[in-house]
Amino acid sequence: MLEGSKQYHNFYSILKNSTFFKDLKNESLQEFLNLANVETWEKGRIFSQTEKTLQYFYFIVSGRLKIYKINPQTGNEFTLYINKNGDIFDVITLLENKPHAIEMETLDKVTLLTIPIGVIRKWIKIHPEFNRKLLPYIADQLELMEEKASDMALLDTWTRTVKLFAQNTIQDIHDHELKLINNLSHHEIAKIIGTSKNVINRHIQKLKEKKILHINRKHIEIKDHTALLDMLNKF
Numbered sequence: 001m002l003e004g005s006k007q008y009h010n011f012y013s014i015l016k017n018s019t020f021f022k023d024l025k026n027e028s029l030q031e032f033l034n035l036a037n038v039e040t041w042e043k044g045r046i047f048s049q050t051e052k053t054l055q056y057f058y059f060i061v062s063g064r065l066k067i068y069k070i071n072p073q074t075g076n077e078f079t080l081y082i083n084k085n086g087d088i089f090d091v092i093t094l095l096e097n098k099p100h101a102i103e104m105e106t107l108d109k110v111t112l113l114t115i116p117i118g119v120i121r122k123w124i125k126i127h128p129e130f131n132r133k134l135l136p137y138i139a140d141q142l143e144l145m146e147e148k149a150s151d152m153a154l155l156d157t158w159t160r161t162v163k164l165f166a167q168n169t170i171q172d173i174h175d176h177e178l179k180l181i182n183n184l185s186h187h188e189i190a191k192i193i194g195t196s197k198n199v200i201n202r203h204i205q206k207l208k209e210k211k212i213l214h215i216n217r218k219h220i221e222i223k224d225h226t227a228l229l230d231m232l233n234k235f
Contacts, residue, residue, distance in 0.1 A: 008033060011113060014061055018086040020133055028127050035123065036113040041065075047104040053090035054099060057120040060087050063110030064180070068103050068191065079191045080145070082107070082180055091138055094120065107184065152194050159235045160193040161203040165213070166232045169222045176222040183218050 015021040015029050024032075036059075043063075052058075060083055067081040067089065080102070083089055092100045094117065115123070124130050151160050170179045181189060190200040204220070207213040212228050214221040222228065 007038060011036075011038075011061065014085075015059075020059075020086060020088060020137060023133060024127075024129055028129065031127075032115075032123070033113075035115050035119055037115075039112045039114050041106045041110045041112070043106050043109050045106045052104070053093045053102075053117075055117055056114045057094055057117050058089055059113040060085050060089075061111040061113060063106065063108040065089070065110055066105045066107055066188075068105070069101075070103055077103075077191045078194050079188075080148075081141070082192070084180060088137070091134075091141065093117070095138075097121075107188070155235070157193060157195045157199050158203055158206075159232075160195075161200065162207075162228065162232050162235070164189070164193055165207070165220075165222065166225075166228050169225050169228065171225060176225040178220055178222055182220070185218055 011033060012029060015024075015032070021029060021032075038061075041063075062085050065083045065087075066079055067083060068077050068079045070077045081089075089104075090100050090102065092098075097117075124134070151163065155163070164181065165178070168178055168180050168182075169176050171177075181192065186200050186204060187197045189204075190197050193200070204213065204215065207228075208215055210224075210227065212222070212224045212231075214223050
């Protein structure tokens with residue numbers, strides 16, 4: 001990406017304000033951008049068996065990307081992560097240089113910065129400050145997956161549903177807004193907690209009857225966040 005282009009300053013600002021890149025020196029950010037290209041993936045696009053991540057390193061500028069596993073015999077899916085703006089992927093391929101059997105689907109129109117995987121590996125060696133951000137990021141991802149595995153083993157689907165909504169509710173001065181899982185279908189929400197659409201429908205209806213949620217098509221509004229947290233704290 002050529003410095004001075006219309007996109008350059010916008011992407012520089014996004015990187016500078018992101019959790020992952022905010023502490024890097026300006027020269028390192030500029031070098032990263034000069035190595036990067038821009039890709040746009042339309043909503044609903046599916047990538048199978050690491051056809052992309054073996055070749056490129058990705059930083060998400062905008063949109064959401066679902067990372068999931070699928071059982072080829074049954075077609076059942078389980079969502080591992082929903083990556084959003086500011087996230088990078090696939091870290092396992094970046095570190096191991098081996099195929100990572102995952103599936104990816106865009107939940108929105110997604111804009112990304114991309115760098116060939118070999119180039120980013122060399123760049124990491126030159127810039128140790130990047131590693132100081134990369135390692136805590138990997139630790140956070142591992143902790144997230146550890147928590148998810150524990151929840152699947154130890155919590156019932158009702159508790160996992162309440163926890164999902166509580167953890168993804170953002171409070172501002174005006175209201176409580178659902179983030180990351182906002183505007184997802186009930187079927188997609190079910191895949192996040194490892195259950196069926198019918199089960200998640202029942203749980204959402206129960207929260208609606210308790211006047212904790214308000215549903216308008218796929219849009220879920222949190223009406224009583226305090227009650228949601230109280231319910232979670234009782235588990």
